[in-house]
Amino acid sequence: MTQAIRVEGVEKxxxxxxxxxxxxxxxEQGEYFGLLGPNGAGKSTLINITAGLVRxxxxxxxxxxxxxxxxxxxxxxxxxxxxxxIVYDPFFSVRDILRIQAGYFGCGREAWPWIEELLERLDLxxxxxxxxxxxxxxxxxxxLIAQALVHRPPVVILDEPTAGVDVELRRTLWExxxxxxxAGHTIVLTTHYLEEAEALCERIAIMDHGELKALEKxxxxxxxxxxxxxxxxxxxxxxxxxxIERLVCARDNDELELRLTRGQDSVADVLDGLRDxxxxxxxxxxxxxxxxxxFVELTGDSDE
Amino acid sequence: MNSPVDQAxxxxxxxxxxxxxxxxxxVRRFLSVIGQTVLAPVIxxxxxxxxxxxxxxxxxxxxxxxxxxxxxxxxLVMMSIIQNAFANTSSSLTQSKIMGNLVFLLFAPLSxxxxxxxxxxxxxxxxxCVAAALYxxxxxxIPLPLQAPLxxxxxxxxxxxxxxxxxxxxxxxxxxxxxxxxxxxFFIMPFSFLSGVFYSIHSLPExxxxxxxxxxxxxxxxxxxxxxxxxxxxxxxxxxxxxILFFVLLSGVALQMLRTGYKIRS
Numbered sequence: 132m133t134q135a136i137r138v139e140g141v142e143k144x145x146x147x148x149x150x151x152x153x154x155x156x157x158x159e160q161g162e163y164f165g166l167l168g169p170n171g172a173g174k175s176t177l178i179n180i181t182a183g184l185v186r187x188x189x190x191x192x193x194x195x196x197x198x199x200x201x202x203x204x205x206x207x208x209x210x211x212x213x214x215x216x217i218v219y220d221p222f223f224s225v226r227d228i229l230r231i232q233a234g235y236f237g238c239g240r241e242a243w244p245w246i247e248e249l250l251e252r253l254d255l256x257x258x259x260x261x262x263x264x265x266x267x268x269x270x271x272x273x274x275l276i277a278q279a280l281v282h283r284p285p286v287v288i289l290d291e292p293t294a295g296v297d298v299e300l301r302r303t304l305w306e307x308x309x310x311x312x313x314a315g316h317t318i319v320l321t322t323h324y325l326e327e328a329e330a331l332c333e334r335i336a337i338m339d340h341g342e343l344k345a346l347e348k349x350x351x352x353x354x355x356x357x358x359x360x361x362x363x364x365x366x367x368x369x370x371x372x373x374x375i376e377r378l379v380c381a382r383d384n385d386e387l388e389l390r391l392t393r394g395q396d397s398v399a400d401v402l403d404g405l406r407d408x409x410x411x412x413x414x415x416x417x418x419x420x421x422x423x424x425x426f427v428e429l430t431g432d433s434d435e
Numbered sequence: 436m437n438s439p440v441d442q443a444x445x446x447x448x449x450x451x452x453x454x455x456x457x458x459x460x461x462v463r464r465f466l467s468v469i470g471q472t473v474l475a476p477v478i479x480x481x482x483x484x485x486x487x488x489x490x491x492x493x494x495x496x497x498x499x500x501x502x503x504x505x506x507x508x509x510x511l512v513m514m515s516i517i518q519n520a521f522a523n524t525s526s527s528l529t530q531s532k533i534m535g536n537l538v539f540l541l542f543a544p545l546s547x548x549x550x551x552x553x554x555x556x557x558x559x560x561x562x563x564c565v566a567a568a569l570y571x572x573x574x575x576x577i578p579l580p581l582q583a584p585l586x587x588x589x590x591x592x593x594x595x596x597x598x599x600x601x602x603x604x605x606x607x608x609x610x611x612x613x614x615x616x617x618x619x620x621f622f623i624m625p626f627s628f629l630s631g632v633f634y635s636i637h638s639l640p641e642x643x644x645x646x647x648x649x650x651x652x653x654x655x656x657x658x659x660x661x662x663x664x665x666x667x668x669x670x671x672x673x674x675x676x677x678x679i680l681f682f683v684l685l686s687g688v689a690l691q692m693l694r695t696g697y698k699i700r701s
Contacts, residue, residue, distance in 0.1 A: 145701075179701075182542055183542065183700065184541055185700060185701050186696060186700055204447060204448070204544040205544075207543060207544040208447075210542075212542055214535075216535055218535030218538060220534075221534070222463070222467050223460075223463075231456055231460050232539055232543075234452060234455070234459075235450075235456055235540065235543035235544075235545060236453065236543060236544060237452045237453050237544070238452070
């Protein structure tokens with residue numbers, strides 16, 4: 132089956148800056164795909180190349196088998212993009228904006244019922260005659276999502292759709308994208324919220340410095356990284372022995388967080404070591420690595 | 436949320452509905468601020484007309500049997516056409532770039548030629564609205580029937596198209612409104628003022644008369660004036676030819692910029 136998006140050896144240079152260094156991967160039809168990476172990793176550049184906003188310096192991108200440059204019409208017809216920034220045309224009402232966007236894609240009045248359905252599904256019906264300027268940030272974000280869907284594209288890219296939105300709206304958007312996915316859309320999500328990718332995406336690509344660092348099923352990602360975390364509350368006058376100190380990854384007053392490698396570091400050894408060093412362990416928690424832990428390990432960037 | 440793929444849309448080689456939508460959007464954009472886009476230019480031109488009519492009506496006689504006010508009206512109408520056709524495309528494009536909503540157009544399956552046609556056609560509509568309003572107001576000063584209406588209409592459309600394309604180029608190049616203002620103040624305004632709006636180039640010293648013939652705006656105004664009086668400084672065929680040539684050259688540049696995505700698709 133034709134891949135929803137195929138990226139082959141894509142390079143992008145901005146003068147001396149090598150923003151993308153020959154990235155290649157494919158996204159299958161019907162997938163919910165996460166594209167992660169710190170700022171400057173090249174995610175937005177790659178999305179913009181796919182959407183036709185940026186020209187690649189080398190390589191090819193195709194959407195549903197259509198090259199985004201050579202066959203731009205079917206490629207763009209197959210793609211809906213929710214941009215990262217909240218941008219809008221201040222001259223028109225919400226409904227007009229959606230009808231205009233549908234018109235750009237060759238859809239006339241036959242698309243109007245679908246537009247009304249989108250307005251209703253995204254809780255915009257009450258505001259459909261209002262100028263988009265009058266809407267809250269969250270509502271503007273929903274209009275952007277509706278704009279991306281007016282021409283019923285099989286592939287939808289959401290570029291950080293939940294950045295800066297409140298928790299309730301974030302949950303609503305998650306639910307909405309799940310429904311789109313269930314209806315057969317291929318969803319590509321870029322996000323800084325790793326819990327979001329973990330909760331939604333079937334497969335994840337991690338980019339850093341213009342390169343693809345990892346590409347795996349989300350579950351495999353989490354399973355493949357053979358460590359877990361042990362959080363201890365300790366009490367006592369002792370000094371943490373060096374063999375345990377090397378495992379400490381976070382410390383907060385009387386609490387320690389240790390990263391244990393499976394098959395190598397045992398919980399029992401840690402507890403015995405601390406007891407021998409004069410500590411009393413008052414509480415114990417363990418947790419499996421989150422996507423965030425793996426992300427930090429792969430990109431070496433603790434800010435993300 | 437069922438979303439069947441539109442196979443006909445995927446196979447489409449042209450996007451006439453998309454082009455029509457963009458054209459309509461651009462027309463609605465200027466109509467939504469009609470006070471700024473149509474009314475204001477008419478008032479400005481009427482002020483020029485009042486002042487120059489008062490000062491020069493009895494002192495200047497350009498063509499035999501044509502009073503100065505009558506001579507001035509076609510010049511002012513064409514100057515308004517020039518400035519408003521330029522403003523329509525340039526301000527729309529620059530504003531979309533600055534506000535970021537140009538992406539919605541760039542996401543769409545529209546070719547460079549389709550975007551070009553829609554923008555230029557909408558600018559011609561605005562220029563025509565301004566010209567018609569100004570002509571109607573001018574009628575109150577002096578009734579001015581057209582001697583060669585086809586020539587006047589052809590020059591209106593061709594000149595508006597030229598300036599719309601120039602506005603597209605300026606809009607593509609401009610990164611902020613300052614750049615656009617500079618283009619307007621240092622290029623459009625001087626060339627339109629020095630093109631015979633207020634005078635016949637035959638009244639200029641020889642050097643400046645020759646220099647004026649290198650100004651394409653002169654042919655727009657002169658050819659348009661021919662439509663009113665049946666006489667002009669240059670033969671109408673020259674005026675039409677020069678303006679068509681100017682349009683072709685500018686269109687080549689603008690289409691190439693749109694095709695390559697110069698400054699809009701980085």
